[in-house]
Every structure is written in C-alpha cells, then in structure tokens.
Amino acid sequence: MASTAVAPSRGVTRDPVLLLPLVVAAGLAVGWLAVREHVSGPRIAADLALAWSLAAASLVVLERPRWRRPGLLLAATGFALLAADLEWATSHVLWTLGFVLEGLWAAFLVQLVLTFPEGRSWSGVARIAIVGAYTVTLGGQLVAAFVAPDARDVLSLASHPKAAHTVDRAQELAGAALALTVLVLVLQRGRAWRGPTRRTQEPLLLAAAATAVAGLVWLGWVTAADARVSTLETIARAVAVTIPLGIVAGISWSRIRQPQASELVVELRREAATTMRERLARALGDPTLDVAYRLPDARYVDADGRPLELPEGSERALTTVTTGGEEIAVLIHDPALLDDPALVESVRATAALVLENERLAAEVRSQLAEVRRSRGRIVAAADAERRRIERNLHDGAQQRLVTLSVVLGLEASRAHPAVARVLSRAQDEVEDAIAELRELARGIHPTLLRDEGLQPAVEALARRAPWPVTVQSTVRDRLPEAVELAAYFVVSEALTNIVKHASATKASVLLEREPATVRVTVTDDGAGGARIEPESGLAGLRDRLEALDATLSIASEAGQGTTVCAEFPCGS
Amino acid sequence: MLIVDDHQPFRAVARELLEAAGYVVAGEAADAAEALAAVAAESPDAVLLDVQLPDGDGFTVAKALEAPDGPAVVLISSREADDYGARVASSGARGFIPKSKLSAATFAALLE
Numbered sequence: 001m002a003s004t005a006v007a008p009s010r011g012v013t014r015d016p017v018l019l020l021p022l023v024v025a026a027g028l029a030v031g032w033l034a035v036r037e038h039v040s041g042p043r044i045a046a047d048l049a050l051a052w053s054l055a056a057a058s059l060v061v062l063e064r065p066r067w068r069r070p071g072l073l074l075a076a077t078g079f080a081l082l083a084a085d086l087e088w089a090t091s092h093v094l095w096t097l098g099f100v101l102e103g104l105w106a107a108f109l110v111q112l113v114l115t116f117p118e119g120r121s122w123s124g125v126a127r128i129a130i131v132g133a134y135t136v137t138l139g140g141q142l143v144a145a146f147v148a149p150d151a152r153d154v155l156s157l158a159s160h161p162k163a164a165h166t167v168d169r170a171q172e173l174a175g176a177a178l179a180l181t182v183l184v185l186v187l188q189r190g191r192a193w194r195g196p197t198r199r200t201q202e203p204l205l206l207a208a209a210a211t212a213v214a215g216l217v218w219l220g221w222v223t224a225a226d227a228r229v230s231t232l233e234t235i236a237r238a239v240a241v242t243i244p245l246g247i248v249a250g251i252s253w254s255r256i257r258q259p260q261a262s263e264l265v266v267e268l269r270r271e272a273a274t275t276m277r278e279r280l281a282r283a284l285g286d287p288t289l290d291v292a293y294r295l296p297d298a299r300y301v302d303a304d305g306r307p308l309e310l311p312e313g314s315e316r317a318l319t320t321v322t323t324g325g326e327e328i329a330v331l332i333h334d335p336a337l338l339d340d341p342a343l344v345e346s347v348r349a350t351a352a353l354v355l356e357n358e359r360l361a362a363e364v365r366s367q368l369a370e371v372r373r374s375r376g377r378i379v380a381a382a383d384a385e386r387r388r389i390e391r392n393l394h395d396g397a398q399q400r401l402v403t404l405s406v407v408l409g410l411e412a413s414r415a416h417p418a419v420a421r422v423l424s425r426a427q428d429e430v431e432d433a434i435a436e437l438r439e440l441a442r443g444i445h446p447t448l449l450r451d452e453g454l455q456p457a458v459e460a461l462a463r464r465a466p467w468p469v470t471v472q473s474t475v476r477d478r479l480p481e482a483v484e485l486a487a488y489f490v491v492s493e494a495l496t497n498i499v500k501h502a503s504a505t506k507a508s509v510l511l512e513r514e515p516a517t518v519r520v521t522v523t524d525d526g527a528g529g530a531r532i533e534p535e536s537g538l539a540g541l542r543d544r545l546e547a548l549d550a551t552l553s554i555a556s557e558a559g560q561g562t563t564v565c566a567e568f569p570c571g572s
Numbered sequence: 573m574l575i576v577d578d579h580q581p582f583r584a585v586a587r588e589l590l591e592a593a594g595y596v597v598a599g600e601a602a603d604a605a606e607a608l609a610a611v612a613a614e615s616p617d618a619v620l621l622d623v624q625l626p627d628g629d630g631f632t633v634a635k636a637l638e639a640p641d642g643p644a645v646v647l648i649s650s651r652e653a654d655d656y657g658a659r660v661a662s663s664g665a666r667g668f669i670p671k672s673k674l675s676a677a678t679f680a681a682l683l684e
Contacts, residue, residue: 394624394650402650403582405672410589413675434672438651447655456657463654 019062019075023055023082030082037088047085050241054078057244060251069119073112074244080105095152100145103137103171106215109243110182113208116247117201118314118335122189129181136178140171169223176219183212199285200250200336207239207246214239275303276358280331280351284343288316290332293359295366300330303358305365321348321355329355375547376482383445383485390445398437405430446488454484458491458509465495467504473511479518483568486544487511487520490552493537494522494564503527504561518568523561530556538564574614574643575600576607576633577622586620586674593676604628608636616643618683621665623649623656631656631663638664646682648674 027048034044055078062071084105086098110133114126121127145155147163190205218232281289292300292308300308310318310330317335320327331351337344405427412423441447449457455473462469478484491509498504504526512519532538532554542552549569556562573595577583580602587597598614601607604625611619619637623630634645645665653660653668660668667682 398650399579399582402671403579403585406582406589406674407585409675410585410592414592431672434650438655442655447651448657452657452659460654460657 017059019055019058023052023075023078026079026082027051030085030088034085034088037090039088047081050237051078051081053241054081054244057248060248064251067117070112070116070247073108073115074247077105077108077112077244080108092152092154096145096154099148099150099153100138100141100155102141106175106240107133107137109211109240110178113182113204113243114185116204120314122185125181126185129178129185132174132178132181136171136174140167140174143167144171172219172222176216176223179212179215179219183209183216186212203246203249204243205246207242211236211240211243276351276354277303280347284333284337284347286334286337288334291355291358292330292332293355293362294327294329295363299366301362301366303362303365305362305367305369307366319344319348321352323352323356328352328359372547379544379547380482383482386445387450390441390447393437393441393444394447398434398441401430401434401437405434443492445485449484449488453478454487454511457484457488458511461488461492461495462509465507466499468506469495470506470508471511472508475511475513475518479568479570482548483518483550483570486541486548486550487518487566487568489541489544490520490564490566491522493541496537497530497564498522498524498526498562501526501530516569516571518570520566520568521563522565523563525561527558528556528560528562529558530554530562541566573597573618573620574607574610574616575620576602576604576610576625576630577620577648578602578624578626579622582671589674589676590620590679593680595676602626604630604633607633611637611643618644618646620679621645621647622671623647623651630665631659634663634665644683646679 030051031044031048054074058071058074058078061067061074064071080101083101084098084103086094087102089095089098107130111130114130115121121130142155144164144167145153146157147160147167148156149159149161149164150156186205186208190202190209214232214236218236221232277289277291280291281287290308291303292310293303294300300310302308311332314335316332317338319331319333321329321331331344331347408423408427408430412420412427415423446457446460448460454475455471458473459471462471479487495507495509498507504524507522507524510519510521510523512521532542532552538552538554545552545566545568550566552564552566554562554564573590575583575586575590575597577586577600583600583602587600590597595618598616599610601610604627607619607621607625610616621630621633625633630647630649634647637643637645645663647660647663647665647668648671649656649668650671652670669678669682
C-alpha cells in the first residue's frame with residue numbers, strides 16, 4: 001500500500017547530488033586514460049557524453065522518492081559504461097577488468113526497464129530475463145576471460161581461440177533471445193496501462209522497444225553472419241541512450257500535462273451534475289480514480305453507499321482525506337500521481353469539504369440499504385413464524401379434534417338412539433371447529449403453496465370463491481418462497497375484497513412469468529371504484545411487497561371493474 | 573388390514589372403529605419405514621394411510637405400494653383433499669377420506 005506521507009530523504013545514497021562529483025571524477029579519469037593511450041577524440045567524447053547524460057538523467061529521476069531504484073540503476077549504467085572503457089588501459093589488470101565489465105551496462109538497462117518504475121520485476125518471466133542478462137554479460141565475459149587468446153588477459157587459464165569464439169557466439173545468440181523477450185514484455189506492458197501511469201511511462205516503453213529491436217537486429221545479424229558488425233553495434237548503443245531520455249521525458253511530460261493546483265480548486269468547486277469521483281478523476285487526469293467514503297463504523301462505501309474494500313499492494317495508491325483530524329474518505333488512485341505530492345496535497349485540501357457532504361449522503365444511502373435488508377429479514381422471519389404456527393395448529397389442536405370427532409362418530413353408531421343424537425350433535429360441533437381451524441391455518445400459511453407451488457395454490461383459492469374464477473399461468477417452475485407467498489396473499493386478498501365489496505359475477509387471475517419479473521393480475525367485473533385504503537389488507541401487503549422490491553397497483557374506475565396488479569423482480 | 577398414522581390415539585380409535593365393523597387389523601405403523609416393513613411382513617388387503625408422516629409423505633408410500641397384487645390404499649388426513657391439489661389423484665391410492673369423516677361406512681364405500 002503506497003502512502004502519501006513521504007519522509008524527507010537523508011543519507012549519502014539518498015542524496016542524488018553526491019553522484020555528480022563521483023561520475024564527473026570517473027569520467028575525467030577515463031578521459032585522462034584515453035588521452036594517455038591515444039584513443040581517438042570522438043570516441044572519448046561519445047562515451048563521456050553518454051555516461052554523463054545517464055548520470056544527469058539519474059539526478060532528475062532520483063528527485064522522485066518513488067523512483068529511487070530506477071534512478072540508481074541509471075547512474076550504475078553510466079559507471080558501467082565508463083568501466084568498459086578500461087579496456088583502453090595498457091595495464092593488464094585494468095584491461096582485464098574492462099573486458100569482464102564490457103557488457104554490464106546492457107544488463108543494468110534490462111533490469112531498469114523490466115523493473116520500472118516500482119523497482120520490482122514485472123513478472124516471473126521478467127525476473128528470468130534480468131537474471132539471464134547478468135549471466136550473459138557478466139558471466140559470459142568472465143568465462144570468455146578464462147579462454148581469451150589475448151596477452152593482456154590476466155585471468156586467462158589457457159589461450160583457446162576456438163573456445164573463445166564459441167563463447168562469443170553463445171553470448172550473441174543468448175543476447176538476441178533476451179532482446180526479443182524484452183521486446184515482447186515491453187509490448188505487453190504497454191497495452192495494460194492507462195491514465196497517469198501510461199503518460200509517465202510511455203516514452204520509456206517506446207525507447208525500450210526501440211533499443212530491444214536495435215539489439216535484436218545487431219545480435220541477430222552477428223549470429224547469422226558469424227562476424228562482428230561494428231556499425232550495428234554503434235547504432236544499438238546510440239539507440240540505448242533513448243532509455244534515460246525516455247524516463248526523463250516521461251516525468252517532464254506528465255508534469256507539463258498535470259494541472260496546477262489553482263486550476264484544480266476552480267474545477268472541483270464548479271457546481272456540476274457530475275459526481276465528485278468524476279470531477280476528481282478529470283482534475284487529476286486519472287480515469288481509474290475511486291473515492292471510498294469512510295463511515296463512522298470504519299467501513300468504506302462508494303457514493304451510492306455500496307460496501308467497498310480498499311485495495312492492497314502497490315498497484316494502487318491510497319490518499320486519505322481528513323477534516324478536523326477525522327478521516328472522511330480515501331482516494332484510490334494511480335501511484336504515478338504521488339510523483340507530484342503538491343498536487344495530491346492541494347486536492348486533499350480542496351476536496352475535503354465537498355467530500356464531507358458526499359460522505360454524509362453515502363452514509364444515508366448505506367443506512368437505507370441496511371434498512372431495506374433488515375425489512376427483508378423481518379418479512380422472512382415472519383413467514384417462518386407463520387409456517388411454524390400452521391404446523392403447530394395442524395399437528396396439535398387439529399389432530400386431537402379430528403380424533404375426538406371420530407370417537408364421537410364411533411360411539412354414536414353403537415349408542416342408544418337418544419344418546420346417539422347428542423353425540424352426533426357434538427360431532428357436528430367438532431366438525432365445525434375443525435373446519436374453522438383449517439381455514440385459519442390456510443390463511444396463515446397454505447400447505448398447498450408450500451408443497452405444490454403458486455399455480456395449484458391459486459387454483460384452490462379460485463375453487464373456493466362463490467363465483468367462477470379462471471386461472472391462467474405461465475409460471476412453470478417454483479419461485480423463491482417469499483415471492484410465492486406474497487403473490488399468493490395478493491390473489492387471496494384481492495379475491496376476499498371482491499367477495500366483500502365488488503358485487504362481481506366472475507373474476508380472473510393471471511400469473512405471468514417474464515425473464516426478469518413475475519406479474520400477478522386479478523381482475524373482476526364488479527362495481528369498481530376501489531382503492532388501497534390505509535390500514536387495509538392491501539396496504540399491509542404493499543409493505544410486504546416493497547420488502548421484495550415489488551410493486552402493487554390498483555386500477556378501478558367506477559363501473560369498470562377492478563384490476564389489482566403486483567409485479568415482482570425475479571430472475572429465472 | 574394395516575393402519576399407518578403417527579398419532580397413537582388416532583390409530584387406537586381407528587382400529588376400534590374398523591374392528592367394530594368386522595375388519596381384521598393385522599398391524600399398525602407410525603411412519604413410512606414401518607409401514608413398508610409391515611406391508612412386506614403381513615401382506616394386508618388394505619392400508620389406511622396418513623398423508624403426513626414423520627419420515628416422508630403418504631403419497632410416496634402409496635406410490636411404493638402400487639402393484640397389481642398390492643393392497644388397496646386409502647389416504648387419510650386432517651387436511652382436506654383440496655389442500656393437496658393433484659397429488660391425491662396421482663398417488664395411485666384408492667381414495668381419500670378427511671380424518672374427521674372416517675367411519676366404517678366411508679371406508680367401505682371406497683373399498684368396493
């Protein structure tokens with residue numbers, strides 16, 4: 001997790017300016033050596049220019065606290081280039097040192113590119129490529145030194161021209177393969193980025209791709225032709241200079257294109273229909289920016305009140321926004337924005353007030369969502385309770401009354417006629433009690449609905465109505481229990497109301513299954529003029545329906561009959 | 573014949589009622605598993621079968637007993653046939669009697 005709180009850097013390695021005298025001194029030493037050994041002037045000038053420009057680039061980069069590793073690698077590349085020039089020395093020890101370090105600068109560049117900008121390798125393949133680069137350059141040269149047929153080579157164990165040639169070819173072949181790998185990795189990487197990261201890193205990627213191509217052409221040619229081609233080598237070296245240039249260009253470019261703090265204030269305070277997230281994203285030039293609002297219970301939600309997890313790891317940076325010492329929000333953004341701490345700081349200061357308002361709104365939305373969920377749970381708990389009560393009625397009182405009724409019937413059949421009449425009357429009373437109890441149980445939680453589903457249960461309701469009720473259904477499968485129960489109660493309540501008020505002669509029930517909804521429509525041919533009275537059964541049903549995000553409507557013109565329609569969101 | 577019901581007092585009164593009418597009650601069972609075992613052991617001519625059993629429902633038991641030489645099954649329940657929709661008809665049972673209407677006469681009528 002990256003943080004905005006960056007402590008001021010101290011210490012020799014952390015003070016980039018100290019690099020300057022070091023690299024100047026090293027350059028002068030190499031220059032003096034070259035003059036003494038009568039190396040051609042342009043060649044000295046080219047090497048010094050390259051080494052010093054690398055050092056200069058590293059100074060620019062090291063200014064960014066986040067880019068310490070790339071900066072140090074840039075400086076190391078400069079020193080490695082100068083070290084390779086030790087081959088000009090007459091001293092055999094210095095010559096051998098120069099020979100061994102000849103290609104190290106290229107390995108540094110590979111590591112620089114494949115770990116840019118965080119200092120960690122992009123991937124496992126990248127890590128292998130980096131290790132490969134060091135093996136081929138440093139390891140390869142060391143092996144070559146053991147067999148080199150050169151009199152100045154102090155490491156030489158045996159002069160073996162054929163072996164030396166083989167090592168050379170192997171290095172070139174491996175080098176070409178590495179260049180190809182780097183090219184592929186760079187192209188993959190370039191496709192994945194957007195926002196400020198892309199802006200800062202695109203020039204480097206272009207430079208790295210160009211260098212990889214140049215290296216590939218050079219080493220490929222050498223491998224194919226089996227001969228050294230100094231022109232291509234010079235070109236590859238020259239193209240490699242674009243890598244430090246690319247890094248510096250990226251930094252300057254992103255700086256030029258990032259808005260000034262004063263513009264930001266104007267942008268953020270503008271009354272607009274857009275959300276704070278959109279305005280911040282535009283102001284900072286980071287389309288991936290997200291705002292997480294902190295609730296008093298330390299949870300984070302987005303502007304709509306939906307729960308949000310703060311990301312971990314260095315892919316995303318987090319900037320905390322506070323007012324009066326209290327954290328109100330966290331900006332989740334591209335780490336590249338931290339390259340300009342002043343920019344983020346000004347946003348933090350400017351956005352705090354607006355974000356505080358949005359946070360309160362997000363908190364209300366989050367609470368609303370919680371209330372909706374809890375309403376759903378209350379209805380579900382009530383349904384479970386209904387089910388339990390129905391079961392208890394059936395297994396308890398009803399069971400005993402039924403047994404009593406059969407006993408009374410049995411005794412009546414073999415009793416004295418006078419007693420039998422009394423027993424029969426008693427049995428009739430018990431029968432009525434059972435019927436009433438059964439009706440009560442059905443209203444609490446219908447067995448048929450639970451066992452067979454909506455359509456059979458609604459058909460049973462229709463059969464009990466005092467006039468013909470047609471039932472049509474396109475519901476084939478079972479629906480969620482809460483939906484079935486609510487739909488059943490809508491039909492039941494609507495039919496009850498028709499019996500009570502509508503003076504109807506017939507009614508129809510339509511159960512329709514759409515891909516994302518279930519619609520229940522009950523229509524009668526009665527007097528009409530009905531509406532949902534507060535405290536009525538339908539009003540109570542409306543609460544149950546709203547807990548399911550369902551809607552209940554009633555159309556009832558006087559003299560035109562009544563249509564009650566409920567619509568449930570319900571994916572199939 | 574066999575009486576299957578999880579409510580012991582009801583089994584007792586049903587046995588008395590049927591025996592008074594001259595039926596021979598060969599056994600009683602309190603759940604679906606006992607019922608299937610008793611049918612296998614006693615091969616009754618008729619079974620009085622409660623729909624709601626602790627370990628399953630009577631419809632399933634009736635289906636399992638359906639065979640050319642199997643017993644005649646009469647379903648009983650403290651609910652009404654309407655509460656079970658089409659399941660009564662598709663169970664293969666000879667008929668359905670609401671428990672409170674159970675008498676020698678209603679039983680005999682279904683067995684004819």
